[in-house]
Amino acid sequence: MAHGPDITLRYFAWVREKAGRAEERVTLPAGIETVADVLIWLGTRGPEFEDAFRKPGLIRTAIDQRHVKPDTAIAGAREIAFFPPVTGG
Amino acid sequence: MTVRVQSDDFDIASEIEVLTQGRTDIGAVVTFTGRVRGSAGGRDLVSMTLEHYPGMTEVELEAVEADAHRRWPLQASLIIHRIGELRPGANIVLVVTASPHRHAAFQAAEFLMDYLKTRAPFWKKEVFTDGASAWVDARDSDDEALQRWQSIE
Numbered sequence: 001m002a003h004g005p006d007i008t009l010r011y012f013a014w015v016r017e018k019a020g021r022a023e024e025r026v027t028l029p030a031g032i033e034t035v036a037d038v039l040i041w042l043g044t045r046g047p048e049f050e051d052a053f054r055k056p057g058l059i060r061t062a063i064d065q066r067h068v069k070p071d072t073a074i075a076g077a078r079e080i081a082f083f084p085p086v087t088g089g
Numbered sequence: 090m091t092v093r094v095q096s097d098d099f100d101i102a103s104e105i106e107v108l109t110q111g112r113t114d115i116g117a118v119v120t121f122t123g124r125v126r127g128s129a130g131g132r133d134l135v136s137m138t139l140e141h142y143p144g145m146t147e148v149e150l151e152a153v154e155a156d157a158h159r160r161w162p163l164q165a166s167l168i169i170h171r172i173g174e175l176r177p178g179a180n181i182v183l184v185v186t187a188s189p190h191r192h193a194a195f196q197a198a199e200f201l202m203d204y205l206k207t208r209a210p211f212w213k214k215e216v217f218t219d220g221a222s223a224w225v226d227a228r229d230s231d232d233e234a235l236q237r238w239q240s241i242e
Contacts, residue, residue: 065148083142089170089211
């Protein structure tokens with residue numbers, strides 16, 4: 001029962017600047033199962049995304065506001081966030 | 090246990106007062122304050138802007154604080170982290186820990202800072218006097234600081 005965008009993607013720091021947006025709702029293509037799959041797909045979405053996701057190893061990910069590794073399955077995720085390694089404190 | 094993310098500055102003395110008011114069981118209070126340095130890599134800074142991930146930030150800070158309370162006999166603790174545009178010399182972060190004796194308070198404060206720096210979703214962007222700006226890179230030394238706590242669960 002596909003009906004429009006089903007997941008929120010959020011971008012922070014230089015990932016946000018390069019991608020040219022902070023947040024969007026998308027429907028992921030079929031066959032995308034892990035965070036690594038999403039990173040590869042994002043890199044194919046035009047010049048801004050190609051630039052932002054050129055080196056996926058530099059990008060950290062959170063699913064529903066929890067840190068996850070690239071091999072994490074995205075099934076059931078409502079929100080996926082992409083950002084550089086954190087630099088608070 | 091308290092966590093606050095705010096653009097406003099904080100006052101260390103009044104925060105300690107709130108934390109310890111009416112209590113005679115607290116024997117040690119340790120505070121750490123992180124501040125904006127006026128230069129980075131030999132270049133003078135105009136400002137540093139702190140971005141964060143609202144929601145996740147609070148969850149991570151609360152988790153780190155709860156972890157500290159499991160590891161040490163803390164009687165109270167506080168983490169305040171500022172966001173937005175900050176000038177050189179401005180406060181960025183405050184960590185306060187209170188315990189019956191000093192060792193727990195010292196160690197827990199250091200633990201909180203080490204964890205906060207590698208887990209809490211904050212990012213710093215520096216603007217320099219020559220007009221250039223750059224996102225601050227994460228440091229390997231911060232990850233290394235974290236590892237020593239993992240060997241003493």
